[in-house]
Amino acid sequence: RxxxxxDPGPFNVPEGATVAFNCTYSNSASQSFFWYRxxxxxxxxxxxxxxxxxxxxxxxxxxxxRASQYISLLIRDSKLSDxxxxxxVVGRMDSSYKLIFGSGTRLLVRP
Amino acid sequence: xxxxxxxxxxRVLKTGQSMTLLCAQDMNHExxxxxxxxxxxxxxxxxxxxxxxxxxxxxxxxxxxxxxxKKQNFLLGLxxxxxxxxxxxxxxSRTKNSxxxxxxPGTRLTVT
Numbered sequence: 300r301x302x303x304x305x306d307p308g309p310f311n312v313p314e315g316a317t318v319a320f321n322c323t324y325s326n327s328a329s330q331s332f333f334w335y336r337x338x339x340x341x342x343x344x345x346x347x348x349x350x351x352x353x354x355x356x357x358x359x360x361x362x363x364x365r366a367s368q369y370i371s372l373l374i375r376d377s378k379l380s381d382x383x384x385x386x387x388v389v390g391r392m393d394s395s396y397k398l399i400f401g402s403g404t405r406l407l408v409r410p
Numbered sequence: 411x412x413x414x415x416x417x418x419x420x421r422v423l424k425t426g427q428s429m430t431l432l433c434a435q436d437m438n439h440e441x442x443x444x445x446x447x448x449x450x451x452x453x454x455x456x457x458x459x460x461x462x463x464x465x466x467x468x469x470x471x472x473x474x475x476x477x478x479x480k481k482q483n484f485l486l487g488l489x490x491x492x493x494x495x496x497x498x499x500x501x502x503s504r505t506k507n508s509x510x511x512x513x514x515p516g517t518r519l520t521v522t
Contacts, residue, residue: 307450331509342500342513343453386452390509396441397468398511402452 302326303401305387311407316377320404322370322387329399331390332363334372337403338383346372346385377408412436414514416501422520423491431486431517433501440506442484443468444476446497447516453500459484491521 305322312318324332332349347354349361349370360373370387387401414435423429433442440461445453455468459478473495475487484503488495498518502511 301452303452333509340516342515344513345510348509396504396509397443397455397458398509400445400453402450 300325301402302399303387303389305401305404307402307404309405309407311409312377313409314377314379316408317373317375318377318406319374320372320385320387320406322372322401322404324368324370324387324389324399326389326391326399327368328391329368329389332370333388333390333398334359334361334370335386335388335400336383337386343386343400374406377406379408379410382406382408414501414503414512416499416514416517418517419515420518422522423488424522425492427491428487428489429491429519430488431499431501431519433484433486433503433514434482435501435503435512435514436482437503437505437512438481439503439512440481441504442478443502443504443511444474444484444486445500445502446470446495447500448497456486456499491519493521495519496521 334346335343336346337343349363353362358375362371384403386403443458444456457476459465462481465476501514504511
């Protein structure tokens, strides 16, 4: 079983739609949580960190449920430019601070 | 600031050949990482370094070696390439005070 699991998609939505992605993680020792965005054939880039209290950045809202060990990302009013792969990432607090990446959820926003 | 750079961008090797991938960062970051990304697998950590002169194994270290002789550079070596090492390789770095990792543009390697 993968340590971080995501639905690979693709999620195909029209512009203006609201779309939500979920991710589950298996290691209860995970302490930090992130969503990264990766465009086709490009490097991953940090989209936002995820906190237990939930956090919002413009049209993006991230939530963490530690008890159920899942993380979510909500995108409102989807834009064509949101088309990308969204990577769920968890980190453990050790000397290396390694990140564990999910395999990603692909989003396609159509006109 | 160039950020994180990787050379080369593309390479085709024959089985058994060797090569070195270079990662350079100009952000004075302490930590550096090498990942490989394969379809459906996500990014997997090969080796990492927490400072100049130190390296450690990640999740999939077999067939690779690394060196961090200078703080700004992290080299990944393949001594005898195998087709299973066909992948996209990403380097990343971060400061010890932040969790965010900054990635290079990647190297696409094909081993035939």
